[in-house]
Amino acid sequence: MTAPNRNTLWGRAVAEELARAGVEAVCVCPGSRSTPLTVAVDAHDDLTVYSHLDERSAAFFALGRGKRTGEPTAVVTTSGTATANLHPAVMEANQARVPLLVLTADRPPELRDSGANQTVDQQKLYGDAVRHYRDLPEPEADDRKLRSLRASVCRAVGETTGANPGPVHLNAPFRKPLEPTDVPGDVPEDFADEYPLAERGRDDAPFVSVDHAPARPTDATLDALAAAAEDAERGLLVAGPEDDGLSGDAASALAEATGFPMLADPLSDLRFGPHVGDALVVGGNDAVLAADPPALDPGPDFVLRFGASPTSKPLRKYLAASDARQVVVDPAGGWREAEFTASDLLAADPDETARGIAERVDSGRDAWTERVLDLDARYWRTVADFDPDALLEGDVARVVAADAPDSATVFVSNSMPVRDVDRFAEPRTADLTVLGNRGASGIDGIVSSALGAGSATDDPLVLLTGDVAYYHDSNGLLALERCGVDATVVLVNNDGGGIFHMLPIEAFDPPFTGQFKTPHGLDFAPTGDTYDLEFARVETIEGLREAYRQSVGAAGTQVLEVRTDAAASHRERERLQSRLADL
Numbered sequence: 056m057t058a059p060n061r062n063t064l065w066g067r068a069v070a071e072e073l074a075r076a077g078v079e080a081v082c083v084c085p086g087s088r089s090t091p092l093t094v095a096v097d098a099h100d101d102l103t104v105y106s107h108l109d110e111r112s113a114a115f116f117a118l119g120r121g122k123r124t125g126e127p128t129a130v131v132t133t134s135g136t137a138t139a140n141l142h143p144a145v146m147e148a149n150q151a152r153v154p155l156l157v158l159t160a161d162r163p164p165e166l167r168d169s170g171a172n173q174t175v176d177q178q179k180l181y182g183d184a185v186r187h188y189r190d191l192p193e194p195e196a197d198d199r200k201l202r203s204l205r206a207s208v209c210r211a212v213g214e215t216t217g218a219n220p221g222p223v224h225l226n227a228p229f230r231k232p233l234e235p236t237d238v239p240g241d242v243p244e245d246f247a248d249e250y251p252l253a254e255r256g257r258d259d260a261p262f263v264s265v266d267h268a269p270a271r272p273t274d275a276t277l278d279a280l281a282a283a284a285e286d287a288e289r290g291l292l293v294a295g296p297e298d299d300g301l302s303g304d305a306a307s308a309l310a311e312a313t314g315f316p317m318l319a320d321p322l323s324d325l326r327f328g329p330h331v332g333d334a335l336v337v338g339g340n341d342a343v344l345a346a347d348p349p350a351l352d353p354g355p356d357f358v359l360r361f362g363a364s365p366t367s368k369p370l371r372k373y374l375a376a377s378d379a380r381q382v383v384v385d386p387a388g389g390w391r392e393a394e395f396t397a398s399d400l401l402a403a404d405p406d407e408t409a410r411g412i413a414e415r416v417d418s419g420r421d422a423w424t425e426r427v428l429d430l431d432a433r434y435w436r437t438v439a440d441f442d443p444d445a446l447l448e449g450d451v452a453r454v455v456a457a458d459a460p461d462s463a464t465v466f467v468s469n470s471m472p473v474r475d476v477d478r479f480a481e482p483r484t485a486d487l488t489v490l491g492n493r494g495a496s497g498i499d500g501i502v503s504s505a506l507g508a509g510s511a512t513d514d515p516l517v518l519l520t521g522d523v524a525y526y527h528d529s530n531g532l533l534a535l536e537r538c539g540v541d542a543t544v545v546l547v548n549n550d551g552g553g554i555f556h557m558l559p560i561e562a563f564d565p566p567f568t569g570q571f572k573t574p575h576g577l578d579f580a581p582t583g584d585t586y587d588l589e590f591a592r593v594e595t596i597e598g599l600r601e602a603y604r605q606s607v608g609a610a611g612t613q614v615l616e617v618r619t620d621a622a623a624s625h626r627e628r629e630r631l632q633s634r635l636a637d638l
């Protein structure tokens with residue numbers, strides 16, 4: 056059956072190619088100009104539509120889903136300022152390399168820069184933050200144009216994945232009528248018979264199948280790296296934040312062959328999982344490496360690095376101060392090394408590289424390995440014995456990671472939560488997928504990103520967040536009901552930005568309290584009624600443990616608020632730090 060008008064034909068082709076190219080979900084925001092796209096994705100059997108009212112939340116929800124699945128989620132918006140609300144998530148997707156496909160509807164070209172309503176300049180709106188941009192042609196029932204449209208959508212989906220995944224922007228102009236109303240003659244009666252490929256595409260396959268083969272390191276490169284690893288006296292692996300980087304199995308093979316311990320960032324996807332133990336995973340970088348005198352001295356003479364720049368500043372500084380040879384393995388050949396200390400960049404698939412080295416090396420554990428593992432064991436014993444009088448922020452992070460069920464998806468907000476997970480979350484063999492927005496480290500969109508990740512898994516979903524981040528994206532809580540996600544939200548409420556106590560500005564008050572710490576005195580309990588969730592306040596570590604245990608096993612969403620004292624929590628972190636001198 057031929058479409059009632061060109062816009063319907065166009066929207067349907069977009070939806071078909073999205074689904075055939077592997078997109079499973081589309082976040083749709085209400086608006087008129089995007090009607091042809093909205094009607095088409097809503098009607099498509101293979102696309103799950105998540106309806107969002109706030110575009111910023113929609114884009115972060117899609118981002119979170121992309122982080123969890125490694126596949127792009129699409130976002131559809133109307134024209135105008137709606138499109139700019141996607142920008143923070145696009146930036147994060149760019150820098151954290153998360154697949155994301157943005158479809159913005161636009162007014163027809165002659166109305167651009169004319170003063171027409173809800174018309175803004177959407178051309179290349181996100182600049183260099185997207186892997187690919189295309190202004191689609193105006194819809195028309197035309198063989199070549201429709202083939203070009205189908206190819207453009209497949210190309211766009213393809214550009215979101217591969218060695219350098221990220222966001223892609225398609226801008227789609229439409230003129231009225233936008234609804235599936237009959238426009239006689241707009242699509243010729245015989246169009247489907249004349250041009251079946253343009254009209255229907257390839258039925259069960261995308262119009263263009265895009266396949267990105269991983270970049271394999273050459274034998275010569277692997278031989279050289281293996282020789283360097285064999286020669287090293289104190290080798291170290293560093294795994295930075297990466298959603299889809301080195302796998303646990305490849306990390307284990309590398310550790311087995313080289314005996315190198317691995318400093319695993321909490322967001323590396325290697326701090327937790329069945330490989331821990333085999334892969335010689337150590338953690339607590341934020342505390343251990345900041346110890347004075349240094350706990351690991353002399354340091355490594357050879358470092359193999361995977362993932363982005365580590366969250367832990369002490370780890371970054373430690374690497375910067377080292378004169379070891381440092382090889383960064385980056386599948387996209389990107390530059391994510393802001394200490395400017397790497398000596399080699401290898402643009403190759405991390406798993407291929409790790410396995411290739413492992414096959415060529417047989418040196419195994421030595422005294423250096425045992426020293427690092429022993430230090431790690433003593434560090435975690437110190438953390439376990441550390442018993443502050445009050446329930447403080449580090450304890451919350453410890454409970455969230457230690458008591459998370461096997462398996463679980465744990466989204467960790469920026470600011471102190473991710474740092475506390477680094478410092479207080481001991482490596483475990485439980486299958487925890489720990490995610491965060493560390494590409495641009497915004498405290499915006501955290502709730503939505505977490506719920507988007509939760510929408511893509513049957514795992515229990517946990518969000519560990521600060522109060523400012525919770526407030527910032529409280530709009531995102533609407534997705535609990537609208538998108539059918541359950542979560543356990545552990546809300547660390549220290550009445551403002553506790554992180555700023557760590558900065559020298561703390562000593563300058565004013566403006567410290569009013570402009571940096573920003574206590575707000577907000578009572579978050581009413582978000583329980585507003586968003587139909589259970590809100591509970593916990594006061595003790597036992598209370599937190601019990602409420603957490605119940606929540607992760609229960610249906611519905613529970614917010615567990617822990618009120619903490621930011622300054623006291625910092626003093627406790629320092630007290631832990633001072634004990635490390637004795638390790």
Ligand SMILES: Cc1ncc(C[n+]2csc(CCOP(=O)(O)OP(=O)(O)O)c2C)c(N)n1
Pocket residue numbers: 468469470471472496497498499520521522523524525549551552553554555621
């Ligand atoms: C969108 C955005 N705005 C501002 C900042 C700067 N910033 C970093 S941490 C922070 C405070 C976060 O407070 P909260 O979520 O309560 O965490 P806490 O510092 O208390 O651990 C702010 C405003 C940012 N990273 N992102």
Ligand SMILES: [Mg+2]
Pocket residue numbers: 521522523547548549550551552553
């Ligand atoms: Mg706070």
